[in-house]
Amino acid sequence: MDFYYLPGSSPCRAVQMTAAAVGANLNLKLLNLMAGEHLKPEFIAINPQHTIPTLVDNGFALWESRAIQIYLVEKYGKDDSLFPKDAKTRAVVNQRLYFDMGTLYQRFGDYYYPQLFAKAPADPEKFKKMEEAMAFLNTFLEKSKYSACDHLTVADISLVATVSSYDIAGFDISKYPNVARWYDLCKATVPGYQLNEAGLQEFKKFF
Numbered sequence: 001m002d003f004y005y006l007p008g009s010s011p012c013r014a015v016q017m018t019a020a021a022v023g024a025n026l027n028l029k030l031l032n033l034m035a036g037e038h039l040k041p042e043f044i045a046i047n048p049q050h051t052i053p054t055l056v057d058n059g060f061a062l063w064e065s066r067a068i069q070i071y072l073v074e075k076y077g078k079d080d081s082l083f084p085k086d087a088k089t090r091a092v093v094n095q096r097l098y099f100d101m102g103t104l105y106q107r108f109g110d111y112y113y114p115q116l117f118a119k120a121p122a123d124p125e126k127f128k129k130m131e132e133a134m135a136f137l138n139t140f141l142e143k144s145k146y147s148a149c150d151h152l153t154v155a156d157i158s159l160v161a162t163v164s165s166y167d168i169a170g171f172d173i174s175k176y177p178n179v180a181r182w183y184d185l186c187k188a189t190v191p192g193y194q195l196n197e198a199g200l201q202e203f204k205k206f207f
């Protein structure tokens, strides 16, 4: 499977960890966004939205990290544990994935990316929104060991890519005790977590 990515990218790291968890082999194709490689016609032909991560599995192209994670688990996972078939458990996994995409990761980007890529000043209101999002996650984690249930799912893999980005950016995770506990647990139990750590070292260069 061809995997278009950048190691520092949070959604790319989530896909890499998920591939490791199901034992799927990714043929890594580095795409240099800074050099505009994602805007070249050959990549637009694969993904008209020109985003990474993008996966091409035997001619089937897919983007959006969480959709890719689910595809990998459904196609290559040995069982359903990472994306449980039970309707209620799956609904909570989906809620966490959408929360990550629309709230937790979104607010990280809203606060940091204008500073990193447009030299804008820090906006304290946007910082408060990040704190609020992390507090929501802290509350979710009061009830279960992992973010959606008592075992690891794709929601944890997606969320830990985001939370580790907050961490490397200097956001103080220790103020959120349930998140801090879960983050340590994920570092120890997410397959391929070392891929996330390697990518984070690249991401750190932006700060």
Ligand SMILES: N[C@@H](CCC(=O)N[C@@H](CS)C(=O)NCC(=O)O)C(=O)O
Residues within 6 Å of the ligand: 009, 010, 011, 033, 038, 049, 050, 051, 052, 053, 063, 064, 065, 066, 101
């Ligand atoms: N929601 C998407 C976000 C993907 C995304 O925005 N990727 C960035 C890099 S981290 C990108 O490709 N930016 C280039 C562009 O949008 O043209 C996902 O989770 O895959």
